[in-house]
Amino acid sequence: MWDYxxxxxxxxxxxxxxxxxxxxxxxxxxxxxxxxxxxxxxxxLDKDARISDVKFQTFGCASAIASSSALTEMVKGMTLEExxxxxxxxxxxxxxxxxxxxxxxxxxxxxxxxxxxxNYRTGEKSKxxxxxxxxxxxxxxxxxxxxxxxxxxxxxxxxxxxNYCKAGGGCGGCVPSIQExxxxxxxxxxxxxxxxxxxxxxxxxxxxLIEDTMAREIxxxxxxxxxxxxxVNVEGNKxxxxxxxxxxxxxxxxxxxxEVVEAKLREFVxxxxxxxxxxx
Amino acid sequence: MKIVYMDNNATTRVxxxxxxxxxPFFRELWGNPSSMHYFGGQVARHVEDARAKVxxxxxxxxxxxxxxxxxxxxxxxxxxxxxxxxxxxxxxVTSRVEHQAVLGPCRKLGQxxxxxxxxxxxSAGQPDLGELRKALQHAPCFVTTMWANNETGVIxxxxxxxxxxxxxxxxxxxxxxxxxxxxxxxxDEVPVDMLSLSGHKIHAPKGIGVLYVRRGxxxxxxxxxxHQEHGRRAGTENVPYIVGLGRACEMAREHLxxxxxxxxxxxxxxxxxxIAACPSGVLVNGDKGRRLPNTxxxxxxxxxxxxxxxxxxxxxxxxxxxSACTSGSLEVSHVLRAxxxxxxxxxxxxxxxxxxxxxxxxxxxVIAMMPAIVRRLRALSPFSPPEEQQI
Numbered sequence: 001m002w003d004y005x006x007x008x009x010x011x012x013x014x015x016x017x018x019x020x021x022x023x024x025x026x027x028x029x030x031x032x033x034x035x036x037x038x039x040x041x042x043x044x045l046d047k048d049a050r051i052s053d054v055k056f057q058t059f060g061c062a063s064a065i066a067s068s069s070a071l072t073e074m075v076k077g078m079t080l081e082e083x084x085x086x087x088x089x090x091x092x093x094x095x096x097x098x099x100x101x102x103x104x105x106x107x108x109x110x111x112x113x114x115x116x117x118x119n120y121r122t123g124e125k126s127k128x129x130x131x132x133x134x135x136x137x138x139x140x141x142x143x144x145x146x147x148x149x150x151x152x153x154x155x156x157x158x159x160x161x162x163n164y165c166k167a168g169g170g171c172g173g174c175v176p177s178i179q180e181x182x183x184x185x186x187x188x189x190x191x192x193x194x195x196x197x198x199x200x201x202x203x204x205x206x207x208x209l210i211e212d213t214m215a216r217e218i219x220x221x222x223x224x225x226x227x228x229x230x231x232v233n234v235e236g237n238k239x240x241x242x243x244x245x246x247x248x249x250x251x252x253x254x255x256x257x258x259e260v261v262e263a264k265l266r267e268f269v270x271x272x273x274x275x276x277x278x279x280x
Numbered sequence: 281m282k283i284v285y286m287d288n289n290a291t292t293r294v295x296x297x298x299x300x301x302x303x304p305f306f307r308e309l310w311g312n313p314s315s316m317h318y319f320g321g322q323v324a325r326h327v328e329d330a331r332a333k334v335x336x337x338x339x340x341x342x343x344x345x346x347x348x349x350x351x352x353x354x355x356x357x358x359x360x361x362x363x364x365x366x367x368x369x370x371x372x373v374t375s376r377v378e379h380q381a382v383l384g385p386c387r388k389l390g391q392x393x394x395x396x397x398x399x400x401x402x403s404a405g406q407p408d409l410g411e412l413r414k415a416l417q418h419a420p421c422f423v424t425t426m427w428a429n430n431e432t433g434v435i436x437x438x439x440x441x442x443x444x445x446x447x448x449x450x451x452x453x454x455x456x457x458x459x460x461x462x463x464x465x466x467x468d469e470v471p472v473d474m475l476s477l478s479g480h481k482i483h484a485p486k487g488i489g490v491l492y493v494r495r496g497x498x499x500x501x502x503x504x505x506x507h508q509e510h511g512r513r514a515g516t517e518n519v520p521y522i523v524g525l526g527r528a529c530e531m532a533r534e535h536l537x538x539x540x541x542x543x544x545x546x547x548x549x550x551x552x553x554x555i556a557a558c559p560s561g562v563l564v565n566g567d568k569g570r571r572l573p574n575t576x577x578x579x580x581x582x583x584x585x586x587x588x589x590x591x592x593x594x595x596x597x598x599x600x601x602x603s604a605c606t607s608g609s610l611e612v613s614h615v616l617r618a619x620x621x622x623x624x625x626x627x628x629x630x631x632x633x634x635x636x637x638x639x640x641x642x643x644x645x646v647i648a649m650m651p652a653i654v655r656r657l658r659a660l661s662p663f664s665p666p667e668e669q670q671i
Contacts, residue, residue, distance in 0.1 A: 001593075009590075012587070012590065013594070015660060019669075020669075033624040033627060035604075036584065036604035036605060036623075036627050039662075040662040057669065058660055058662070059582065059583065059584055059662060059663050060584050060587065061586035061603070062586060062587050062590045065587060169611070170610065170611060
């Protein structure tokens with residue numbers, strides 16, 4: 001059996017927001033029977049242009065159903081601009097994590113949301129749209145999609161890419177092309193990291209950059225889950241923070257601390273930053 | 281919670297009689313059967329006793345029975361041995377619906393330059409014997425195929441296959457891991473050269489298998505480094521498990537008298553009950569006329585197998601699925617694909633496999649629980665007929 005979290009099992013057993021919204025403003029459909037999972041997402045906006053109602057229908061495994069259900073809970077009340085920023089990692093995090101081989105379920109959620117938003121804005125039926133060059137013919141995955149999951153999830157191996165978007169999981173003929181995408185993103189990541197490391201900063205500039213990064217990259221993510229974070233102190237490369245709201249006492253707080261807060265600060269401020277919770 | 285175990289093609293419960301037979305060999309009789317002292321020597325007798333019981337189940341001579349660690353080892357031994365004996369001029373013939381323990385070693389040989397032919401099957405899961413005859417026009421030819429399929433329960437016409445292979449001068453290895461104990465598997469009636477068995481499919485523990493090698497068949501050992509099993513399988517004998525397997529074979533012989541008929545009746549009751557109780561869009565995969573009496577592989581349209589399994593599991597029911605999510609890869613079962621089962625059915629396939637411990641009450645419980653699961657998942661599915669969707 002898969003090592004599903006209690007939250008995954010809860011959303012699988014008691015899926016929220018099942019069905020189709022009446023007279024929807026946006027409809028997004030992704031996946032197929034042959035692929036093994038498919039999701040139809042519909043939403044309605046209120047007068048303030050916020051998502052007032054959102055429903056899903058999913059064909060798929062336990063984690064596909066849970067990811068869809070989680071997504072609807074997450075985006076309810078958001079503006080489309082806010083909803084657009086939801087990544088597959090956010091969906092997985094909302095569920096307390098997904099098994100690596102099941103991350104593609106969270107990617108399907110994000111894709112359906114994008115398709116529904118695009119449908120609202122342009123009237124396009126998003127089902128058949130494949131932008132850019134198709135790399136994996138077995139599952140119809142484009143270079144753009146592969147690059148995106150590699151970037152957003154910091155993937156480094158073809159196996160991970162398969163887990164996240166299925167590309168490479170059929171005949172395996174596209175494995176070299178997937179490796180090329182990984183290599184290209186890796187080169188970019190390294191040069192960006194080198195640039196960040198090379199940038200001379202005063203201590204005050206560094207604190208400002210930490211605050212900016214937290215405000216831009218970290219807090220919105222935590223606030224979506226009803227949590228928050230404050231900067232307490234900076235001592236050299238040690239950044240001390242305090243979790244607030246739902247994050248305080250959350251059982252995945254340590255994961256969030258390292259995998260989200262520290263990872264983002266290392267990416268945008270300096271590669272040697274260590275983040276600690278004020279309690280520890 | 282009620283527990284209904286219907287995944288016996290995956291593994292079976294160890295029979296209490298088997299555990300009982302094994303126990304002394306953990307407590308008192310723990311000697312090495314190869315030792316030159318009474319302490320070990322007294323154990324050797326029990327190993328030979330078990331060998332005779334295994335031989336009796338399949339109509340073999342005890343000297344033709346080699347104990348291995350599992351069915352997978354038995355298959356690997358047969359296939360790797362053939363490759364060594366016949367070399368690259370040989371053709372290896374197998375089928376597309378074999379267990380991975382046969383397909384894996386065959387495909388590995390294919391990658392290293394061997395001529396490997398995988399026979400196709402029809403929509404009922406039966407092999408193309410015309411293709412087999414054609415493949416056998418090459419010599420030497422080694423054929424390795426299954427007696428019965430683990431996923432669908434479909435029984436291959438092994439008598440006919442053996443006749444074709446032998447008259448063409450080929451060598452035949454049969455993977456009888458699923459067939460043994462469920463139907464008569466007799467090497468004195470069917471001219472197979474080698475045959476694999478596994479303990480844990482017939483109520484012995486995991487970790488014990490058998491390779492039958494007909495006297496006179498060319499053989500190369502797979503495990504080297506000891507004289508055990510007359511030099512055919514090195515490694516100190518797993519005495520307690522060998523004894524357990526002997527007892528399990530004895531019980532299997534007993535079961536074969538009336539058990540298969542009773543099991544088939546239970547299986548049919550389950551199948552008919554589910555088709556009647558569930559909404560439409562349910563079908564049975566595989567040759568209904570030639571199937572293991574304990575197995576049914578059913579497809580529930582518009583919904584996905586793993587989701588069904590988790591709901592079943594919540595109710596204490598253990599089964600398995602050929603869906604992509606549960607196959608360990610991203611594609612649906614290779615068996616259902618080879619049969620041409622459409623993806624929309626294969627993704628929702630569920631295998632129920634019964635055993636002699638399955639009761640009518642178990643069957644009725646599954647029939648009672650399944651319709652709600654199907655309805656619940658169809659209500660979620662965008663592909664269901666509109667009247668079954670939750671709008």
